[in-house]
Amino acid sequence: MVSIDVHNAYVDFPIFDAKTRSMKKKVLGKVGGKIGTETKVPIIEALHDVTLQLREGDRVGLVGHNGAGKSTLLRLLSGIYEPTRGSAKISGKIAPVFDLGIGMDPEISGLENILIRGLFLGMTAKQMEARVDDIAEFTELGDYLQMPLRTYSTGMRVRLALGVVTSIDPEILILDEGIGAVDAAFLNKAKDRLKALVKRSGILVFASHSDEFLFELCDSAIWMDEGHVKQRGSLRDVLTGYKGRDPFENMSQETLERFGLEPDPVATTNGGQG
Numbered sequence: 001m002v003s004i005d006v007h008n009a010y011v012d013f014p015i016f017d018a019k020t021r022s023m024k025k026k027v028l029g030k031v032g033g034k035i036g037t038e039t040k041v042p043i044i045e046a047l048h049d050v051t052l053q054l055r056e057g058d059r060v061g062l063v064g065h066n067g068a069g070k071s072t073l074l075r076l077l078s079g080i081y082e083p084t085r086g087s088a089k090i091s092g093k094i095a096p097v098f099d100l101g102i103g104m105d106p107e108i109s110g111l112e113n114i115l116i117r118g119l120f121l122g123m124t125a126k127q128m129e130a131r132v133d134d135i136a137e138f139t140e141l142g143d144y145l146q147m148p149l150r151t152y153s154t155g156m157r158v159r160l161a162l163g164v165v166t167s168i169d170p171e172i173l174i175l176d177e178g179i180g181a182v183d184a185a186f187l188n189k190a191k192d193r194l195k196a197l198v199k200r201s202g203i204l205v206f207a208s209h210s211d212e213f214l215f216e217l218c219d220s221a222i223w224m225d226e227g228h229v230k231q232r233g234s235l236r237d238v239l240t241g242y243k244g245r246d247p248f249e250n251m252s253q254e255t256l257e258r259f260g261l262e263p264d265p266v267a268t269t270n271g272g273q274g
């Protein structure tokens with residue numbers, strides 16, 4: 001049974017090299033977690049009293065300002081961070097995809113990197129060997145696949161990484177946005193593979209700043225603010241709360257239809273003006 005149970009979890013980062021005196025001057029900022037200065041060493045409270053349960057079939061988007069705690073929560077859900085207080089119990093094979101470039105070795109070939117990266121994401125060597133041709137074809141990298149990775153452009157690396165990531169069979173897929181460096185045509189091609197990947201995953205948690213991408217992959221969402229869960233619910237409701245307006249407002253009819261979504265009735269009746 002695939003599941004995630006987080007109970008009253010906190011994640012603190014003590015900052016040993018910060019200048020406590022100057023930190024005590026209050027600076028009001030919109031972004032970032034809370035910085036506590038009561039102790040000698042300033043502490044950033046990246047997650048504050050987070051409780052959530054995720055079950056098989058959940059497709060959850062994570063939204064929030066820069067520094068709100070999304071990446072920290074993803075790392076907690078992946079078992080990379082332990083909670084400072086509280087608990088996080090994760091059952092299932094986790095594929096954490098934070099940084100598409102992570103786990104790649106510049107000195108070995110693209111093909112070898114496909115294999116290594118697959119192992120890193122929980123696949124067996126046999127499974128990866130069976131998929132390598134399909135991945136190679138998807139990347140359109142041709143003879144470059146025999147060359148060391150250091151000879152690749154940024155976009156070529158992303159193609160390779162996306163090819164591997166979208167070929168795996170994760171029970172729990174933890175996805176952090178970072179898919180910007182490829183050209184639009186390739187991203188469209190990757191979207192279909194990403195959707196198929198999400199379909200065969202047990203649980204998806206996806207942090208993103210793109211409404212459209214969130215609607216492609218998720219049906220519910222969590223709004224993180226200053227390290228705590230500010231709202232959890234349907235993707236539309238949470239985005240409306242977070243942005244202060246209905247996310248459908250700015251979507252074209254074609255996009256809405258593609259997602260199988262109903263246009264906002266208010267916007268429709270007044271000619272899309274409000």
Ligand SMILES: Nc1ncnc2c1ncn2[C@@H]1O[C@H](COP(=O)(O)OP(=O)(O)OP(=O)(O)O)[C@@H](O)[C@H]1O
Nearest residue numbers: 013032033044046065066067068069070071072073
């Ligand atoms: N390794 C770390 N050491 C110290 N502070 C950290 C560390 N990682 C994150 N933080 C702090 O924790 C808070 C939450 O950061 P986090 O990276 O989780 O935010 P985020 O919501 O993912 O932001 P973004 O949208 O900018 O990626 C921030 O205040 C950040 O400064």
